[in-house]
Amino acid sequence: MSDIEKKSDRGVVILILGIAGLFVFVCGPIAWILGSMDLKKMKNGEMSETGRDMTKIGKIFGIIATVYHSFIALTAIIIISISLVSNFPKDKLSTITTSDALASTVNYEWFSESLKGIRTQITDDTGSCIVMLDVELGYKKGNKMLHSELNEKKVLLKDSIITILSSKTKAEMSNSNEQELKAEIKDRINELLKYGQIEQIQFDNKYILGM
Secondary structure (H helix, E strand, O other): OOOOOOEOOOHHHHHHHHHHOOOOOOHHHHHHHHHHHHHHHHHOOOEOOOOHHHHHHHHHHHHHHHHHHHHHHHHHHHHHHHHHHHHOOHHHOOOOOHHHHHHOOOOEEEEOOOOOOEEEEEEEOOEEEEEEEEEEEEEEOOOHHHHHHHHHOHHHHHHHHHHHHHOOOOHHHOHHHHHHHHHHHHHHHHOOOOOOOOOEEEEEEEEEEEO
16 A cells, blocks of 8 residues: 555654643543554554654553553542541441351341330430430340240340440440440340340440430
8 A cells, every 4th residue: 555545644643642641631541542553554554654653652651641640540549548447436437346257157036125216315524415226135046935034024124224324424335335335234134034145235226316
């Protein structure tokens, strides 16, 4: 194919796009793509090779610009993510403990009758607030006598839980102290039981409303 029949090269355009890509992200990928396409056409004899050098340089600038801006964007995302996590209140983060992990691997039955919608008021030096939550008691599956005992003592169990909650401060009710609170409730309830032991305590729909 003669040079007259060949398509004109876009070397100048690609070079300008490649250099501009160092400052404007979208120009980099365009220079990279067009440069690759035109170099292939030149190799196949479909395009004039007059601007081959400029096309190559423009493509290289396009690659550099694309990689550079991608690196900057990725770094920014990582920094922002780390900043958000580090600034998030610790007592709002879920606390995962070994006992919680074991709870998911052991077959438990859960008792919650009369223990949903527990509501009480707590007072400390910072003021008063209302605590509301649902409580579930986990025990090994198949203990029918314990289940019956829990039903018989459900009012006493609820009163015991409310007594413990009412004695706490706002800080002691925070998520960061939740495991200690669960352990105290579990120990208190187990003192009331004859036919088995509560092994897990779960809180759901927990709210602390300031007054």
